[in-house]
Amino acid sequence: MSIVSPARRAVIAGIGQTEFSRASGRSEQRLAAEAALAACADAALDPAKIDGLITFAIDKSDEIDLQRALGIEECRYTIRLPQGGAASVTTLVHAARAVESGFCDHVIIWRAMNERSQYRFGQPHFGISLDAHSSTFMEWCFPFGAQTPAAWECLSAGPYLSRYGVTSEDLGRVSVLLRQNAATNPASWFHGKPITLEDHQASKWIVAPWLRLLDCCQESDGGVAILVTTAERARDLRQIPVKLLGAEYAMLFNHEIITDFYQGDLACLPVSERVRDRLTASTGLAPRETDVAMIYDNFTPQVLRQLEAFGFCGPGEAKDYIREGHCALDGQTPLSPNGGLIGEAYIHGVNNITEAVRQVRGTAANQVRDARTAFVGAGVAGAILARD
Amino acid sequence: MEQQQRPDPLNRIDGAFFWAAAERGELAVQRCCKCDRLWHPPRPVCPVCHGQDMDEQVLSGQGRVLSWALSVHPRPFGFAEPPIAVLVEMEEGVRIVSTLEGVPLDEVHSDLAVKVDFVRSNGGKALPLFRPAETRA
Numbered sequence: 349m350s351i352v353s354p355a356r357r358a359v360i361a362g363i364g365q366t367e368f369s370r371a372s373g374r375s376e377q378r379l380a381a382e383a384a385l386a387a388c389a390d391a392a393l394d395p396a397k398i399d400g401l402i403t404f405a406i407d408k409s410d411e412i413d414l415q416r417a418l419g420i421e422e423c424r425y426t427i428r429l430p431q432g433g434a435a436s437v438t439t440l441v442h443a444a445r446a447v448e449s450g451f452c453d454h455v456i457i458w459r460a461m462n463e464r465s466q467y468r469f470g471q472p473h474f475g476i477s478l479d480a481h482s483s484t485f486m487e488w489c490f491p492f493g494a495q496t497p498a499a500w501e502c503l504s505a506g507p508y509l510s511r512y513g514v515t516s517e518d519l520g521r522v523s524v525l526l527r528q529n530a531a532t533n534p535a536s537w538f539h540g541k542p543i544t545l546e547d548h549q550a551s552k553w554i555v556a557p558w559l560r561l562l563d564c565c566q567e568s569d570g571g572v573a574i575l576v577t578t579a580e581r582a583r584d585l586r587q588i589p590v591k592l593l594g595a596e597y598a599m600l601f602n603h604e605i606i607t608d609f610y611q612g613d614l615a616c617l618p619v620s621e622r623v624r625d626r627l628t629a630s631t632g633l634a635p636r637e638t639d640v641a642m643i644y645d646n647f648t649p650q651v652l653r654q655l656e657a658f659g660f661c662g663p664g665e666a667k668d669y670i671r672e673g674h675c676a677l678d679g680q681t682p683l684s685p686n687g688g689l690i691g692e693a694y695i696h697g698v699n700n701i702t703e704a705v706r707q708v709r710g711t712a713a714n715q716v717r718d719a720r721t722a723f724v725g726a727g728v729a730g731a732i733l734a735r736d
Numbered sequence: 737m738e739q740q741q742r743p744d745p746l747n748r749i750d751g752a753f754f755w756a757a758a759e760r761g762e763l764a765v766q767r768c769c770k771c772d773r774l775w776h777p778p779r780p781v782c783p784v785c786h787g788q789d790m791d792e793q794v795l796s797g798q799g800r801v802l803s804w805a806l807s808v809h810p811r812p813f814g815f816a817e818p819p820i821a822v823l824v825e826m827e828e829g830v831r832i833v834s835t836l837e838g839v840p841l842d843e844v845h846s847d848l849a850v851k852v853d854f855v856r857s858n859g860g861k862a863l864p865l866f867r868p869a870e871t872r873a
Contacts, residue, residue, distance in 0.1 A: 506823070
């Protein structure tokens with residue numbers, strides 16, 4: 349358990365976002381500034397008081413631009429985090445450490461992307477330098493026709509799906525659930541547009557034999573920001589503080605980002621199991637004991653594998669766990685009531701964190717009754733949020 | 737080697753031996769001179785013993801299919817026809833992503849025995865690919 353005094357414990361005091369769209373019509377720097385200002389306004393904090401800035405290594409907006417835009421008086425800490433969407437939840441690990449150590453007073457986490465109108469992750473990737481970053485997913489896959497996240501996901505998840513007899517219909521039930529949730533969330537890309545399993549089965553192949561169009565997240569333009577501070581400072585702010593009970597991430601031996609399939613049993617996710625165990629130890633709560641589960645849903649197979657690895661059900665059971673309704677809004681642990689990255693928007697997972705905050709505050713569009721805790725998971729990272 | 741439309745290798749200094757071996761018609765992976773462990777993709781140093789002398793080891797070319805992926809939309813860059821990308825576990829234990837030919841998508845299955853073959857890229861470079869072991873062209 350934490351040795352940090354209760355007054356200094358990290359809390360999320362503000363959240364902000366732009367609209368999620370096909371074409372924002374403005375720069376990513378502008379989206380970053382709008383989202384960060386909205387998070388400060390949500391908390392009634394003067395943006396000049398921000399002193400820490402955290403984003404993804406691959407975010408294309410810039411800390412210096414954002415510092416200027418917010419009118420920050422003195423920024424003390426900036427950091428960019430590796431990997432893809434896993435960085436979404438990893439930001440919480442760093443933000444919590446920054447404020448609990450006393451190094452920062454108010455940290456802004458942000459992600460801004462015109463990932464629909466300017467570039468699309470789902471297209472064959474050219475823009476990654478082979479002489480920088482962890483680019484094995486390019487160098488050792490591209491010449492052989494695995495050139496997109498969907499193709500890498502198919503190679504990664506195939507052994508799991510084969511071993512447990514998961515069908516395309518099983519995957520479709522994940523999308524149907526998330527689109528049902530998105531349909532009643534006015535902020536979502538797919539507001540008012542639920543789908544049936546038949547729609548899923550009729551959608552075109554992106555990567556055979558596993559991923560149809562409706563197995564993929566919704567590439568979107570938009571910005572999202574989160575304000576983290578201490579419990580003590582949050583008392584002077586406007587919102588119900590949401591405690592960051594715990595946040596953990598791990599990279600295990602010989603790790604790769606999205607092509608993490610060169611060793612081990614691909615039917616399980618040992619790194620997510622490790623994160624689950626550490627979170628349970630540090631918070632006293634297992635992910636499955638929380639009231640809402642926000643699980644990174646870039647593609648439907650990832651949801652099934654993470655449900656098992658984060659401990660919501662046993663190995664091979666996720667397809668039945670979904671089918672039996674345990675992830676529905678009235679189920680055991682409702683999954684992504686905002687519609688997730690498949691239904692609300694793909695802002696690289698950060699919009700799943702803001703939904704967890706709304707759920708714990710009790711202000712979500714699809715509010716889970718009496719939700720007091722929420723789990724947010726993104727493969728190698730996980731966090732548990734709780735009502736104060 | 738047959739000539740079809742496919743992209744060139746992405747050749748970097750740490751992986752140059754792999755493509756040089758392919759030019760000789762051999763499938764080679766990195767071997768640590770100190771502890772003899774095999775690595776693919778190649779690593780800058782051995783992740784286990786931290787040996788910095790890295791050699792290569794020619795593999796038998798025999799393996800089994802772990803998973804496969806045919807990118808229908810969008811179509812892969814540089815290919816005349818979308819190929820079946822495949823993750824193969826070689827009999828020496830290392831895993832390699834390559835392409836699978838000589839078998840239709842609906843007949844690919846886990847543990848399918850495959851053997852390496854070599855073809856030419858658009859730029860005339862040698863590329864390893866795999867075919868079902870019993871029907872090698």
